[in-house]
Each structure stands twice: as C-alpha cells, then as structure tokens.
Amino acid sequence: MSVRVQREDFDVGAELAALGAGNRRVGAITSFVGLVRDLHVREGYHRESVSALTLEHYPGMTETAIEEIEAEANARWPLEASLIIHRYGRLEPGDRIVLVAVASPHREAAFEACHFLIDWLKTKAPFWKVEDTSKGEQWVGAHEADDLATKKWER
Amino acid sequence: MKVKYFAWLRQKVGKSEEDVTPPANVATVQDLVAWLSSQSARHADAFSEAKVFGAAIDKKVATFATPISGASEVAFFPPFTGG
Numbered sequence: 001m002s003v004r005v006q007r008e009d010f011d012v013g014a015e016l017a018a019l020g021a022g023n024r025r026v027g028a029i030t031s032f033v034g035l036v037r038d039l040h041v042r043e044g045y046h047r048e049s050v051s052a053l054t055l056e057h058y059p060g061m062t063e064t065a066i067e068e069i070e071a072e073a074n075a076r077w078p079l080e081a082s083l084i085i086h087r088y089g090r091l092e093p094g095d096r097i098v099l100v101a102v103a104s105p106h107r108e109a110a111f112e113a114c115h116f117l118i119d120w121l122k123t124k125a126p127f128w129k130v131e132d133t134s135k136g137e138q139w140v141g142a143h144e145a146d147d148l149a150t151k152k153w154e155r
Numbered sequence: 156m157k158v159k160y161f162a163w164l165r166q167k168v169g170k171s172e173e174d175v176t177p178p179a180n181v182a183t184v185q186d187l188v189a190w191l192s193s194q195s196a197r198h199a200d201a202f203s204e205a206k207v208f209g210a211a212i213d214k215k216v217a218t219f220a221t222p223i224s225g226a227s228e229v230a231f232f233p234p235f236t237g238g
Contacts, residue, residue: 057237058161058230058232061215122238123235125235125237126237139233142233142234142236
C-alpha cells in the first residue's frame, strides 16, 4: 500500500513496472490515470474551454483519507499491492492528475478495486478544483454522478 | 482553536486560517458556524450556503452535530472534488 500526494508529475510505466515487482502471486495489474481535459463539463454539457486546473488539498488530512480508502479496498479484495498518486497545484489540459494502480492474483479483483478506489477518491478525499475558463475562474462543483458512483460501493 | 477554510470558502472569508476563542456555549460545529457568522459579514456570506459545505475536526470528517470540545483544528470546505 502506498499513497503519494505531490506537485510533481509521475511516470506511469515506471510506476506500473515497480508495482508488485518480484511478487509471484501477482497475476493482474490494473490502473486508472486521470487527466486534465480542456472542456468544463456541467450537467453533461460541454460549456467553456479550460486553460488550467488548480488543485487544492488539505495537507495532513488528504494522506490519511486516501490511506483509509486504500485500506477499505484491501479489506474488500485480495490485493498484493496498491498505489495512489494524486497531484496538486496548477495543471494544464493533458497533464496527469491521478494514478490508481492495483495488483492482485486475479483480474476481477484488480478491475473492481481500481474502479472502487477512483470512485471513492472523487468524493472522500479532500481535494478541490478550480478551473481557469473562458468565462473566468470557476470552482468545480460536486457532481451527482460522482455521488451515485460512490454510493454504488457502499455496504 | 484554529479554524481553516478551503476553496471558495477561503476566498469568501478572505483568509485560509485563523485562531478563535468561541464562548463556552458554542458546543457543536453548527454552533461554531453560527458564532463565526456573527463575527463578520464575510464569514456570514461564506456560511450562507449551509447545504453546500462540510467540516472536519482535527482532520476527520465531521457533521454539523459533532461536538467541538477539545478540538484543536476545525476546517470548513465545499464538497470534495478529487480524482
């Protein structure tokens, strides 16, 4: 289990190669990479173009919150390794924001755990996004779809 | 006690954190919101949309009913939008 909250970019290939390296029980690695896109989406419609996205977080709480989400994934699925890297600061369209990667003996567990982790990261980790758009600075609001995706995994 | 503000709450209040000493009858997060709102127009404006923000006590998510006694840090923020 590993959590990194950082300003710097990350190397997806190197991170995936290192995940569970040498662990012969690993039969599947899945990953999710979130990127900054250049369109502000609200209620399903593309509205304004986005020139930059700035992520703010709550140092000290962020790491703990992500570790709790990661621990929940490990309690639900047989994972051999997991990694979450989440960036903060000013990012531009095309930049990577987040990497979620998990290693498991089985692909179903790997797919499901990865999906669960990104869904819960969206609504349970203290990050906030503000976009520089063609209509000025806009805080990204919570999306109902993200709340529903979070609830899907509730027990 | 230290109070922290994030995202647009920080912008509306005009500071990222402050040290406050609320009176003894301020017992819960809800009480603290009401008391802070009485301290300045900027606080009142920031907290006017009570349905759209949450709180944490000592870096743990709290509800408006959570007691604040013994807390060293209370944070207010909009819903999380990570990922």
